[in-house]
Amino acid sequence: VRFGSVAGRFVLVRGNRALDVAHASGGSLPAEPVAVLERWADLLSWSESADWAGAFDVTPEQLGPPVPSPRQVFAIALNYAPHAAEAGFEPPVQPLVFTKFPSCITGPVAEVTLPEGNVDWEIEVVAVVGRGGYGIPREKAWDALAGITLGQDLSERVLQLTGKPPQFSLAKSHPGFGPIGPVVVTADELADRDDLAFESSIAGETIQHGRTSQMIFAVDDLVARLSAVCRLLPGDLIFTGTPEGVGNRRTPQRFLQPDETLVSRLDGVGEIRQTFRQAIAD
Ligand code: ZN
Numbered sequence: 001v002r003f004g005s006v007a008g009r010f011v012l013v014r015g016n017r018a019l020d021v022a023h024a025s026g027g028s029l030p031a032e033p034v035a036v037l038e039r040w041a042d043l044l045s046w047s048e049s050a051d052w053a054g055a056f057d058v059t060p061e062q063l064g065p066p067v068p069s070p071r072q073v074f075a076i077a078l079n080y081a082p083h084a085a086e087a088g089f090e091p092p093v094q095p096l097v098f099t100k101f102p103s104c105i106t107g108p109v110a111e112v113t114l115p116e117g118n119v120d121w122e123i124e125v126v127a128v129v130g131r132g133g134y135g136i137p138r139e140k141a142w143d144a145l146a147g148i149t150l151g152q153d154l155s156e157r158v159l160q161l162t163g164k165p166p167q168f169s170l171a172k173s174h175p176g177f178g179p180i181g182p183v184v185v186t187a188d189e190l191a192d193r194d195d196l197a198f199e200s201s202i203a204g205e206t207i208q209h210g211r212t213s214q215m216i217f218a219v220d221d222l223v224a225r226l227s228a229v230c231r232l233l234p235g236d237l238i239f240t241g242t243p244e245g246v247g248n249r250r251t252p253q254r255f256l257q258p259d260e261t262l263v264s265r266l267d268g269v270g271e272i273r274q275t276f277r278q279a280i281a282d
Contacts, residue, residue, distance in 0.1 A: 001015065001043075001044065001145075001147070001185075001189070002067060002183045002184065002185050002186075002189065003045055003183060003184050004018070004063045004064070004066045004108040004146075004183040004184065005033050005064040005065065005066055005067075005068055005107075006018055006020070006058060006062055006063060006064065007064070008031075008032070008033075008064060009022060009031040009032070009033075009102075010022070010029075010030075010031060010033045010036040011058070012047060012050065013057075013058070013183045013279070014052070016057055016058060017034055017055040017056070017057060017058065018055060018056055018057075018058040018063075019045065019050060019052055019054065020056075021046070021047075021050075023054060024051060024052075024057070025050075027042060027237055028046070029042065029046060030276060033066065033067050033069075034067065034071070034234060034235035036130070037067070037130055037234035038234045038235075040130040040131050040146060041131070042180065048162075053278060055151050060108060060109050060182055060271070060273075063107055063108055063111045063181055063182050064107040065105050065108070065181055066149055066180060066182075066184045067105070067128060067184075067237060068105060069102060069105075070177040070235045070236050070237045071102070071233050071235065071236060072099070072131060072230065072233060072236040072237075073099055073101070073105070073236070073237045073239070074097055074099065074101075074222075074226055074236070074239065075097070075098050075100050075124075075153055075185070075239035075241075076096065076097055076098060076169075076170070076217065076222060076238070076239065076241040077092075077096040077097075077098060078092050078216075078241065079095065079215050079216050079217055079240060079241025079242075080111075080210060080214055080216065080241060080242065080243040080244065081214075081216060082215075082244040083241070083242055083243050083244045083245075085244075086244050087246075087249060091216055092216070094137070094217075094225065094238070095222060095225055095226075097226065098168045098169045099169045099173075100153065100169065100173050100174040100177065100239065101170075102178075102216060103173070103175065104172070104173040104174060104175060105178040105179075105180060105237075106175075106176045106178060106179045106180075107179065107180075107181055107228055108150075108180070108181025108182040108196060108270075108271070108272040109180060109182075109272070109273050109274075110176055110179050110273075110274050110275075110279070111176070111274070111275050111276075111277055112154065112175075112176035112179075112274050112275070112276050113166070113175065113176065113276075113277050113278075113279050114201060114276050114277065114278060115156055115174050115279065115281060116254065116256060116279075117156040117157065117158035117159060118156065118205075118247075118248065118253070118255040119154060119156050119157075119255055119256045119276070120153060120154070120155050120156075120157050120247040120248050120255055120256065121154065121163070121200060121207065121208065121246065121247060121256065122152060122153035122154070122208075122242035122246055123150075123151075123152060123198055123199070123200040123208045123210075123242055123243075123264045124150075124151050124152065124153050124240055124241060124242050125148060125149075125150065125196060125198060125212050125219075125240050125266060126148070126149045126150065126180055126237050126238065126239050126240065127148060127219050127222070127223070127237070127238040127240060128145060128146045128147055128148070128149055128184045128235070128236075128237060128238075129145055129146065129149075129233060129235060129236040129237070130144065130145050130146030130147070130234060131143065131144050132144055132227075132231065132232035133231065133232060134227055134229060134230075134231040135162065135227060135228060136224055136227040136232070137224060138220050138221055138223070138224040139220075140220075140279035141219070141220035141221075141222075141223035141224055142187050142193065142220055142223075144223055144232060144250075145187070145219075146186065146234075147184040147185050147186040147189075147230060148184065148185055148186060148190065148193070148196070148219075148266075148269060149180050149182075149183065149184045149185070149266075149269060150180065150181065150198065150246070150264055150266035150269050150271075151178065151180040151183060151239055151272070152178075152179050152200075152262065152264060152272065152274065153172060153177075153178070153238075153239050153242060154172065154174070154176070154178070154179070154256075154274075155172045155177070155245045156165055156172075156174060157171070157248045157255070158171075159171035160172065161248075161263065170207075176274070178237075178239075179272055179274055180237065180272070181270070181272050182270040182271065182272060183269065183270060184268070185269050186202060190247070190267075190268045190270065191258045193219070194212060194213055195212060195213040196211065196212045196266060196267050197209070197210075197211050197266075197267045198210060198211075198212075198262045198265060198267065199264070200262060200263065200264040200265050201262075201264075202260055202262055202263070203260070203261070207245055207247075208242065208243055208244070208245035208246070209243070210243030214243065215241065216241075219238075219240060222238055223238070226238065258277055258278035259276065259277070260276050261275045261276075262274045262275075262276070263279070272276045
């Protein structure tokens with residue numbers, strides 16, 4: 001199953017066709033994405049015999065974030081050893097967890113206004129919670145997830161690192177700083193859920209690439225560790241960390257500039273694209 005949202009409504013997606021599940025189910029399933037994810041088992045069984053006659057064409061620009069209003073957004077720092085090294089840290093012995101406040105979540109194709117400071121890229125695979133739960137054992141972790149999507153953990157480095165005090169979560173939560181999509185893909189549709197290749201580029205130049213098999217804490221391990229503290233709720237997002245190649249650890253440093261477009265791809269999931277704009281002075 002592949003799903004996303006159009007105009008805030010939950011849709012199943014096949015190629016460039018989308019099926020509005022609230023309409024197609026005659027109202028037996030709701031329209032709001034978190035409400036559908038609360039009915040995850042019902043959605044899966046309904047989808048097996050869903051009638052696609054009412055499906056419609058959808059463009060990447062029409063897709064919104066697969067979960068527009070998650071209740072919790074977890075994000076993991078330093079989850080790839082080479083990135084921890086470039087950032088000047090030892091690989092952590094447990095995940096370093098912060099949040100991106102949910103108002104930063106935006107769709108797969110977006111314009112993002114650059115705030116004051118230095119805005120950097122962080123391509124990340126994002127796990128999307130389905131059934132969720134509390135105290136989920138690692139071997140049951142994938143059963144608690146709806147699937148996998150792609151995101152960028154956009155980060156303003158001045159506030160994040162040299163603010164007094166440094167503001168990790170705030171600096172990663174400006175409007176548009178959490179693009180996700182284009183769709184969520186269930187693990188059974190992925191070639192290998194623990195080894196997905198991803199890459200990002202600007203104007204055709206690759207700036208980051210990696211594979212999820214290189215994570216220090218794998219997706220199932222993250223679910224177990226996070227749910228040992230917080231109850232994971234349907235629709236919650238887990239940004240799983242970025243590999244090496246971020247702009248502020250380059251020599252010279254490089255940050256996102258007005259009118260640049262950042263393109264990111266994840267095997268089996270698709271592509272997201274953000275174009276950056278200068279703030280208009282008032
Ligand atoms: Zn990150």
